[in-house]
Amino acid sequence: EVQLVQSGAEVKKPGESLKISCKGSGYSFTTYWIGWVRQMPGKGLEWMGIIYPGDSDTRYSPSFQGQVTISADKSISTAYLQWSSLKASDTAMYYCARVVGTAMIYYYMDVWGKGTTVTVSS
Amino acid sequence: EIVLTQSPGTLSLSPGERATLSCRASQSVRSSYLAWYQQKPGQAPRLLIYGASSRATGIPDRFSASGSGTDFTLTISRLEPEDFAVYYCQQYGSSLTFGGGTKVEIK
Numbered sequence: 001e002v003q004l005v006q007s008g009a010e011v012k013k014p015g016e017s018l019k020i021s022c023k024g025s026g027y028s029f030t031t032y033w034i035g036w037v038r039q040m041p042g043k044g045l046e047w048m049g050i051i052y053p054g055d056s057d058t059r060y061s062p063s064f065q066g067q068v069t070i071s072a073d074k075s076i077s078t079a080y081l082q083w084s085s086l087k088a089s090d091t092a093m094y095y096c097a098r099v100v101g102t103a104m105i106y107y108y109m110d111v112w113g114k115g116t117t118v119t120v121s122s
Numbered sequence: 123e124i125v126l127t128q129s130p131g132t133l134s135l136s137p138g139e140r141a142t143l144s145c146r147a148s149q150s151v152r153s154s155y156l157a158w159y160q161q162k163p164g165q166a167p168r169l170l171i172y173g174a175s176s177r178a179t180g181i182p183d184r185f186s187a188s189g190s191g192t193d194f195t196l197t198i199s200r201l202e203p204e205d206f207a208v209y210y211c212q213q214y215g216s217s218l219t220f221g222g223g224t225k226v227e228i229k
Contacts, residue, residue: 035218037167045159045167045210047218061217062123095166107214108157110178112166 002026004034004096004113011119012086019082020116022096029077030054033099033106036070036081039115040092050099050106051079057103086120093117124149124213126221134229141198143224145211150191152215158187158196161223162207170209171196201226 007021022034035050049060053072060070072079079096094116097109125148135141145156154174159167169178171187174194184199198205206228211221 037220044208044223045161045212045220047212047220050218059217097167100172106218107155108169108172108212109159109167110169110172112168114166 002098002111004098004111006094006096006113006116009117009119011121013122014086014088014120016086016120017082017084018086018118019080020094020118022079022081022113024077024079024098027098030074033101034072034079035097035099035106035109036068036079037095037097037109038064038092039095045095048081048094052103052106053077053079054103059106086118088120088122090118091120124151124216124219126211126213126219128209128211128221128224130224131222132225132227134227135201136229137201137203139201141196141201141205141226143196143209143226145189145194145196145221147192147194147213151194151213154190155213155215156189156194157212157214159210159212160205160207161210162204167210198226 005023036048038046048064049070051058051070053074069082096113098111100107127146129144156174158171161167187196208223208225
């Protein structure tokens with residue numbers, strides 16, 4: 001069974017750093033992109049960025065460029081989303097998703113993780 | 123960046139009725155690279171449709187979709203109780219963007 005298992009909920013203070021994870025199983029991790037999607041409380045879906053674990057090619061939405069870092073460790077089939085200095089406005093649910101495509105192009109998100117809740121509050 | 127506008131924001135219907143959801147793009151979506159997702163409260167989104175009209179694995183045939191260029195439609199032929207949810211369109215022809223969503227609620 002194809003699965004993406006995300007790390008657990010986090011509660012952080014403004015200014016702290018954070019790295020959340022997304023572990024893939026049941027498929028070849030290096031031949032699909034992994035995308036990250038933010039959903040703020042009561043709001044819609046926002047695409048943040050995407051990584052191809054095979055060669056670590058990473059693309060960011062203009063809205064999130066410079067705000068977060070996406071990485072992957074293909075040896076353990078895990079992708080990451082990290083912040084160096086959290087803000088209260090980063091409070092949201094974060095989903096990872098497997099993205100169908102090739103090394104050069106990405107398409108739609110066919111398998112989703114259950115999400116990681118991040119709460120940033122003083 | 124391609125902006126997707128979904129309408130209506132909320133659709134109030136009864137089980138058994140037909141639902142028609144619209145997704146309009148600010149510019150033409152290359153190769154009809156448009157997907158639809160369903161999200162129920164407390165759950166992750168689920169892929170329904172890709173390539174503007176192809177149903178994903180396991181999606182019932184009461185879900186259908188069509189469109190090209192800038193105008194796309196998702197139709198649920200007869201609403202089942204489990205279909206009341208929020209639906210998002212997403213284009214992947216030029217980077218990735220999501221629409222704002224349409225909530226299908228029980229009337």
